[in-house]
Amino acid sequence: MARFPYTTLRIFQQGAQAVVQPVPEGNASSVETLVVDLANGKSTVTPSQSVMRGTPTIECLGLLGISKLTTGAAALVAITEARQVAALGPNSSAVYELVRAQVLTEPGADKNSANRQLLSLLKDAVDPARSGRGIYFSHFYDLTQFTPPVMLGFLRQLPGLHFAGGKSATLTLIARRGVDRAGTRQWRRGCDSKGNVANFVETEEVVTTPAGDLASYVQVRGSIPLLWTQLPNIKYKPTTVIAAPGQSVAVFDAHMASLKAAYGDVVAINLINHKGTEGKLQVAFQAEAERYTRTPGAGLHYIAFDFHHECSKGRYDRIELLMQKIAPDVNRQAFFLRRAGGEIVKRQAGAVRTNCIDCLDRTNVMQGVLGRKALEAMLSALGLMPSTPGAHSLPATFPAVEKEFKILWADHGDGVSTQYAGTGAMKSGFTRTGKRTFGGVIDDGVKAVTRYYLNNFQDGRKQDAIDLVS
Numbered sequence: 001m002a003r004f005p006y007t008t009l010r011i012f013q014q015g016a017q018a019v020v021q022p023v024p025e026g027n028a029s030s031v032e033t034l035v036v037d038l039a040n041g042k043s044t045v046t047p048s049q050s051v052m053r054g055t056p057t058i059e060c061l062g063l064l065g066i067s068k069l070t071t072g073a074a075a076l077v078a079i080t081e082a083r084q085v086a087a088l089g090p091n092s093s094a095v096y097e098l099v100r101a102q103v104l105t106e107p108g109a110d111k112n113s114a115n116r117q118l119l120s121l122l123k124d125a126v127d128p129a130r131s132g133r134g135i136y137f138s139h140f141y142d143l144t145q146f147t148p149p150v151m152l153g154f155l156r157q158l159p160g161l162h163f164a165g166g167k168s169a170t171l172t173l174i175a176r177r178g179v180d181r182a183g184t185r186q187w188r189r190g191c192d193s194k195g196n197v198a199n200f201v202e203t204e205e206v207v208t209t210p211a212g213d214l215a216s217y218v219q220v221r222g223s224i225p226l227l228w229t230q231l232p233n234i235k236y237k238p239t240t241v242i243a244a245p246g247q248s249v250a251v252f253d254a255h256m257a258s259l260k261a262a263y264g265d266v267v268a269i270n271l272i273n274h275k276g277t278e279g280k281l282q283v284a285f286q287a288e289a290e291r292y293t294r295t296p297g298a299g300l301h302y303i304a305f306d307f308h309h310e311c312s313k314g315r316y317d318r319i320e321l322l323m324q325k326i327a328p329d330v331n332r333q334a335f336f337l338r339r340a341g342g343e344i345v346k347r348q349a350g351a352v353r354t355n356c357i358d359c360l361d362r363t364n365v366m367q368g369v370l371g372r373k374a375l376e377a378m379l380s381a382l383g384l385m386p387s388t389p390g391a392h393s394l395p396a397t398f399p400a401v402e403k404e405f406k407i408l409w410a411d412h413g414d415g416v417s418t419q420y421a422g423t424g425a426m427k428s429g430f431t432r433t434g435k436r437t438f439g440g441v442i443d444d445g446v447k448a449v450t451r452y453y454l455n456n457f458q459d460g461r462k463q464d465a466i467d468l469v470s
Contacts, residue, residue, distance in 0.1 A: 005062055005139045005146065005147065005148040006022035006023075006062070006139070006146065007061065007062075007139045008022065008023045008059065008060075008061065009021065009022055009023070009059070009060050009061070009062060009063070009078070009146065010022075010023060010052070010056035010058075010059050010060075011056055011057050011058050011059075011060060011076075011078060011104065012052050012054070012056050012057055013038075013057040013104060015106065015107065016037060016038045016039040016073075016106035016107070017035065017036070017037060017038070018035070018036045018038055018057075018076050018104055019033060019034075019035050019052060020033065020034040020035070020036065020063070020146055021033050021034075021049075021051065021052060023059075024051045028051065029050060029051060030048045030049055030050050030051060031048070031049065031051055032045065032046070032047055032048065032049075033045070033046045033048075033049035034046075034146050036066060036074070036076050037074075038073060038074050038075070038076060038104065038105055038106040038109070039072075039073055039074075039106050040072055040073065040074065041066055041068050041072070041073070041074030043066065057104070058078060058080060058102055058104075059080075060078040060079050060080050060102070061079045061080070061081075061082055061096070061139075061148075062078075062079045062137065062139065062146065062147060062148040063076065063077065063078055063079070063146050063147045064077040064078070064079060064101060064126060064135075064147070064150060065077055065147060065469075067118075067122055067468065067469070069105070069109060069112075069114075069115045069118050069119070070112065070114035070115050070118060071109075071112050071114070071115055073105065073106055073109050073115065074105075075103050075104065075105045075109070075118075075119060075122055076103070076104040076105075077101055077102070077103050077104075077122070077126055078101060078102050078103075078104065079098060079100075079101055079137070079148075080100045080101060080102045081098075081099040081100035082096035082097060082098055082099050082100075082137070083096060083097055083099055084096050085097045085136070085155055085156065085157065086155055086156070086157035086172055087157070087159075088138070088172065088206075089140070090212065091140070093138055093139075093140035094138065094139070094140070095136055095137070095138045095155060096136065096137055096138065097128075097134075097135070097136050097155070098126070098128055098132065098135040098136070098137070099128060100128070101126040101127070101132070103119065103122055103123055103126070105119065118468065121461070121464050121465040121468050122465070122468055122469065124461070124462070124465040125465040125466060125468055125469045126469070130462075130465075131462050131465045131466060133415075133418060133419060134152055134153055134154055134177075134415055134418075134419055135150060135151070135152055136150070136151045136152075136153065136155050137149060137150045137151070151176055151177075152176075152177045152179070152182075152419070153174070153175040153176045153177040153201065153415075153416070153419075154173070154174070154175035154411075154412050154415035154416055155172070155173070155174050155175070156172070156173055156408055156411060156412070157170060157171070157172045157173075158170065158171045158172075158404050158405075158408060161401050161404065162398075162400070162401075163379070163384040163385075163398060163401070164384075164386070167209075167383070167384055168209070168210060169207050169208065169209050169210075169379070169382065169384055170207070170208045170209075171205070171206070171207055171375070171404075171405070171408070172205075172206040172207075172208070173203070173204075173205055173206075173371075173408050173409070173412050174203070174204045174206065175201050175202070175203045175204075175412055175415065175416055176201065176202045176203075176204075177199075177200070177201050177416070177419065178196065178197075178200030178201065178202075178222070180192070180194070180196035180200070181196040181197055181198045181200065181223075182466050182467075183198060183199075183420075183463050183466055183467070184420060184421070184422070184462050184463050184466070185199075185358055185360075185420050185421040185422070186230050186231060186238060187231070187463040188223075188463070189223055189224075189228055189229055189230050190223050190224060190225070190226050190227055190228040190229065191223070191225050191226060191227055191248070191251040191252070191254075191255060192251070193251060194251070194254060195225070195250075195251045195252070195253070195254025195255035195256075195257070195258055196255070196258075197222040197223040197224075197225050197255060198222070198223040198359075199221065199222060199223050199358070199359045199360075199420050200220065200221070200222035200223070201220065201221050201222070201359070201416055202218060202219075202220050203218070203219055203220070203221070203367060203371075203412070204216055204217070204218045205217045205218075205371050205374055205375060205378075207375070207378045207379065207382065209340075209382060209384075211340045212339075212340030212341075213337075213338070213339055213340050213382055214336075214337075214338045215335055215336060215337045215338075215378035215381060215382060216335065216336045216348075216378075217335040217336070217348065217371070217374035217375075217377075217378060218263065218336075218348060218351055219351055219352045219353075219354065219367055219370060219371070219374075220259070220263070220351055220352075220353050220354075221353070221354050221355060221359045221363050221367065222255075222353065222355060222359060223355065223359055224270070224272075224281055224285050224355055224357075225248075225251065225252050225255040225256070225285075225288075226242065226243065226248040226251070226252060226281070226284055226285060226288065227242075227243035227247055227248045227251060228240060228241060228242045228243060228281065228284075229241045237277070240277045240280070240281065242280060242281060242284055245284070245287065248284070248288060249288070249291070252288045252292065253292065256292060256298075256300060259351070259353060260299050262351075263348075263350055263351035264299070264333070264348075264349045264350040264351065265299035265300070265301075265329075265333070265349070265350035266299060266300050266301070266350065266351060266352075266353050267301045267303065267326055267329045267330070267333075267350070267351070267352045267353065268289065268300060268301070268302045268303065268353045268355075269303050269305060269322070269326070269352060269353065269354045269355070269366060270282060270285055270286075270302070270303065270304045270305070270355055270356075271305055271306075271307040271354065271355065271356040271362040271363065271366060272306070272307075272355070272356055272357055273306055273308055273309070274304070274306045274309065278357060281357075282304055285302075285304075286302065286304060289302035290302070299350075301326075301329055303322070303325055303326065305321075305322045305325075307356065307362040307365075307366075308362075310322075316365070319365070319366065319369050322366070323369065323370070323373065326352065329350070329352075330352065330370070330373070330374075332349065332350070333348055333349050333350035333351065333352075334346050334347075334348055334349060334377075335348050335374060335377060335378055335381075336348045337378070337381055337382075345381075346381075352370060354366050354367055354370075358417075358420065358421060359420075360413070360416065360417040360420060360421060361413075361417070361444075364409070364412070364413030364416070364417070367409075368406075368409040368410075368413070371405075371409060372394055372402075372405065375394060375405065376393070376394050379394075385397060385398075421454070422450065422454035422462075423447040423450045423454070
């Protein structure tokens with residue numbers, strides 16, 4: 001039988017000892033108890049221990065974990081406030097966004113200067129107003145009792161969208177950020193030695209109906225899978241250092257192997273410029289992709305599309321040229337579809353991987369267009385879109401839903417961008433409204449200046465905070 005994390009905990013702290021117990025049900029005299037020794041980080045779980053009386057140090061919704069400090073002592077991180085943002089699954093399980101967390105230590109732990117620095121970084125990392133923005137959790141999964149599964153990324157839900165014939169559906173957009181090469185713009189670029197890439201995000205679009213049908217579509221983004229860096233150096237465009245030809249073979253292959261294992265065949269869309277520094281990265285990426293595709297069963301279709309050149313002067317309609325190139329792959333990969341009775345009608349067989357330099361601005365525009373195409377296909381399969389030829393356009397058929405969709409994807413782009421770069425996504429005005437305006441250009445300029453300052457003078461500390469908890 002599945003056991004779920006407790007939804008409400010009480011923490012009693014006495015000196016270096018923190019005793020964690022669930023709120024007892026009814027007249028229960030004993031409960032499962034977690035004891036954490038904050039002096040050394042050791043923890044024990046007792047299946048049945050007497051309920052502690054008196055006023056707890058804090059009440060919380062769960063634990064984020066235990067972090068070791070320099071002196072061997074430990075810090076316990078508790079979720080003290082959250083807000084529900086979605087209800088998922090057949091039982092409408094609540095999903096929450098972290099609002100506030102509290103860090104508990106033994107008395108006097110902050111007297112050590114190294115501990116003070118680590119505690120400052122830890123508090124920064126779990127503070128939604130700082131580096132901890134976009135932390136989500138749910139109690140209703142089969143994991144440990146005191147620590148709910150936690151995700152960093154983005155999650156929003158649009159319930160009760162109305163379609164023809166009185167039908168309705170719920171649209172949920174989930175972005176799951178990778179933790180294996182976590183970090184900030186310019187401090188984390190490219191691959192590590194194991195093939196993990198910076199700013200890797202898996203985005204899933206889920207449509208559910210009141211009857212219980214479910215459809216979902218997954219796509220990913222991630223830094224160019226080569227060994228390259230672009231560390232801040234006060235210049236507006238820092239120096240890009242790319243590993244010599246041949247040195248990225250192992251990490252490129254490892255990255256592609258991990259994508260194929262997780263998703264199936266990959267369509268890799270590279271949106272960077274074909275000139276200047278970006279052009280050098282484009283040449284290096286293409287060389288590795290061409291080498292890789294010569295191997296039997298490669299399962300990789302690489303497409304280079306110079307977004308800034310092709311869509312210059314606001315000609316974003318030219319993205320359709322790219323969509324035409326990938327249409328056969330996207331149609332073949334399809335999406336996941338499960339009927340209310342549990343029958344799985346379709347499985348997604350592959351994924352589109354999109355990147356630009358930051359995997360934020362151009363990438364989000366492209367992913368939003370692909371997301372709309374996927375949504376139209378899923379709605380059609382669910383009987384919510386007209387099945388007549390040429391009538392599958394969401395903007396033309398359901399403009400109210402289209403408006404909500406654009407806002408949802410713009411918020412998604414802003415959320416992912418703020419975590420990595422410190423500002424919302426550039427070009428989000430187009431994603432939000434479908435138009436490229438002068439006001440949007442000005443907004444992009446402000447974001448560019450803000451990113452420059454943050455990347456050079458603030459993100460080093462933010463990177464340290466992320467490294468501490470990932």
